[in-house]
Amino acid sequence: MSITPSISSEPTRAERRDVPKTVDAVVVGAGFSGMYLLHKLRNAGMSAVVFEAGDDVGGTWYWNRYPGARVDVESLAYSYSFDPDLEQRFEWQERYPTQPEILAYARHVADRFDLRRDIVFGTRTTAAHYDEAKRSWTVRTDRGDTVTTRYLVMATGCLSAAKLPEIPGIDAFEGDTYHTAHWPHEGVDFTGKRVGIIGTGSSGVQSIPVIAAQADHLTVFQRTPAYSLPARNRKLTVDEIAGMKARYRAYRKAQQESGFGIPTKIPTKSALEATEEERNAAFEEAWESGSLVNLLTTFTDFATNQEANDLAKRWIHDKIRSIVADPQTADDLCPDYPVGTKRPCLDTGYYETYNRDNVTLVNLRREPLVEITARGIRTEAREYEFDVIVYATGFDAMTGALTNVDIRGRGGASLAETWSAGPRTYLGIGTAGFPNLFMITAPGSPSVLSNMMVSIEQHVDWVCDAIAHLQERGLTTIEPSPEAQDAWVDHVNEIASHTLYPKANSWYMGANVPGKPRVFMPYAGGVGEYRKKCDEVARNGYEGFVLAE
Numbered sequence: 001m002s003i004t005p006s007i008s009s010e011p012t013r014a015e016r017r018d019v020p021k022t023v024d025a026v027v028v029g030a031g032f033s034g035m036y037l038l039h040k041l042r043n044a045g046m047s048a049v050v051f052e053a054g055d056d057v058g059g060t061w062y063w064n065r066y067p068g069a070r071v072d073v074e075s076l077a078y079s080y081s082f083d084p085d086l087e088q089r090f091e092w093q094e095r096y097p098t099q100p101e102i103l104a105y106a107r108h109v110a111d112r113f114d115l116r117r118d119i120v121f122g123t124r125t126t127a128a129h130y131d132e133a134k135r136s137w138t139v140r141t142d143r144g145d146t147v148t149t150r151y152l153v154m155a156t157g158c159l160s161a162a163k164l165p166e167i168p169g170i171d172a173f174e175g176d177t178y179h180t181a182h183w184p185h186e187g188v189d190f191t192g193k194r195v196g197i198i199g200t201g202s203s204g205v206q207s208i209p210v211i212a213a214q215a216d217h218l219t220v221f222q223r224t225p226a227y228s229l230p231a232r233n234r235k236l237t238v239d240e241i242a243g244m245k246a247r248y249r250a251y252r253k254a255q256q257e258s259g260f261g262i263p264t265k266i267p268t269k270s271a272l273e274a275t276e277e278e279r280n281a282a283f284e285e286a287w288e289s290g291s292l293v294n295l296l297t298t299f300t301d302f303a304t305n306q307e308a309n310d311l312a313k314r315w316i317h318d319k320i321r322s323i324v325a326d327p328q329t330a331d332d333l334c335p336d337y338p339v340g341t342k343r344p345c346l347d348t349g350y351y352e353t354y355n356r357d358n359v360t361l362v363n364l365r366r367e368p369l370v371e372i373t374a375r376g377i378r379t380e381a382r383e384y385e386f387d388v389i390v391y392a393t394g395f396d397a398m399t400g401a402l403t404n405v406d407i408r409g410r411g412g413a414s415l416a417e418t419w420s421a422g423p424r425t426y427l428g429i430g431t432a433g434f435p436n437l438f439m440i441t442a443p444g445s446p447s448v449l450s451n452m453m454v455s456i457e458q459h460v461d462w463v464c465d466a467i468a469h470l471q472e473r474g475l476t477t478i479e480p481s482p483e484a485q486d487a488w489v490d491h492v493n494e495i496a497s498h499t500l501y502p503k504a505n506s507w508y509m510g511a512n513v514p515g516k517p518r519v520f521m522p523y524a525g526g527v528g529e530y531r532k533k534c535d536e537v538a539r540n541g542y543e544g545f546v547l548a549e
Contacts (some may be wrong), residue, residue, distance in 0.1 A: 030121070066207045093235060201226060
């Protein structure tokens with residue numbers, strides 16, 4: 001029997017559970033990482049508690065309920081692989097599922113494995129300090145809990161520390177304000193409203209068409225345009241679902257060995273070697289496919305050669321100009337950075353939305369934003385009056401959710417201070433000077449350059465295997481050596497330097513947060529190659545880590 005998700009009902013909230021004083025492992029975050037960790041730790045016979053700031057499981061997909069919120073990886077690939085029966089029983093409804101459907105999946109997993117009994121909801125982790133003498137962590141929460149644990153695992157997600165823009169007067173507005181990462185669970189009705197939205201990243205690109213269809217007028221304030229492809233979303237057919245379920249094992253293996261965690265054709269030709277007809281056909285096929293990975297893998301040198309990338313950029317600019325009627329608006333929507341160096345988006349009618357009479361685009365490069373006022377938003381040119389302001393301004397990505405917690409390792413060293421010049425990890429899993437601290441999909445791992453579900457499972461499996469290795473040998477601590485960490489950071493930087501990624505002021509680089517060091521944070525060598533390295537490290541007795549009794 002298959003299970004079709006109910007995407008409208010809220011689960012019954014249990015009372016806040018008692019928190020144990022001592023456990024084998026504390027996990028921070030009950031998104032897809034935290035849930036799988038809890039399941040694995042339990043199966044290993046370990047006691048664990050998960051602290052989650054939200055009122056239910058789901059992580060990113062619990063908080064991000066903005067209009068049009070949808071994942072950009074196909075549902076049949078954006079799912080757990082560890083339980084073949086789960087794969088067979090759950091029925092996805094759409095090619096690219098909406099936030100309610102993904103949250104329904106997370107809730108189904110929590111129910112299936114009875115996870116909630118070890119999750120403390122509505123509780124934010126505020127501090128974790130390492131005791132060198134006791135070789136344990138003391139974890140504290142905003143609800144007054146204090147827990148001692150051998151292992152601390154930060155499953156806080158790469159995009160979970162929401163940020164507001166640095167604009168004067170941000171508290172002055174007298175109308176309603178919303179952030180896409182903290183959307184009201186009851187939703188927002190924009191009917192008859194004058195709405196201003198700041199930001200055109202993924203949440204902006206997805207929400208703008210939906211808000212425009214409701215609002216009396218929508219004004220979009222854009223600093224940097226996004227590259228976006230039409231998602232071509234649709235209901236899944238019975239045959240598609242059955243076909244995937246029949247070949248899941250082979251598909252999962254292909255995911256693990258691929259570059260992005262999504263199997264796709266491997267390019268064999270340079271864009272510069274191809275004829276104009278071949279290039280245009282390849283770009284058109286990618287555009288029509290509704291797949292970001294298909295675009296990013298059209299040619300061998302797409303991500304590494306500026307001239308090759310410029311060919312794609314010009315093609316996409318022409319496509320935007322063919323859709324958007326007003327020439328100035330179309331030009332303003334054309335990005336000037338290399339394709340793929342900031343997270344590309346998938347959309348439903350995004351560019352077409354700018355042809356609506358009730359939508360205005362304000363280019364903040366030409367008309368800089370000055371302040372938020374009581375009545376709206378003031379630029380250097382004029383004041384725009386609104387009933388509602390929406391901030392689609394993203395996150396302090398990859399590091400924010402880690403450094404926002406007061407984590408202190410050996411000698412009381414602060415993680416935030418240790419990373420003040422940029423995050424330093426070994427494999428994106430651990431950091432020197434912080435024993436038994438594990439991070440899931442942290443800087444230095446493929447993380448946001450991959451299908452997150454594939455990277456999450458690989459990290460959780462690796463961490464749980466490492467803990468088992470310690471326990472089987474009577475060891476108590478594991479942490480990266482400074483030498484191995486330095487070598488890995490150098491390797492991550494070297495890989496990035498051979499790509500075009502550093503040429504964009506992206507959140508991959510921390511460029512959206514004033515004062516944050518400009519460092520390319522993800523590992524760009526690919527999911528498959530990264531997995532090989534992690535497996536090699538484990539086979540060699542956790543080479544590069546210091547293990548102690």
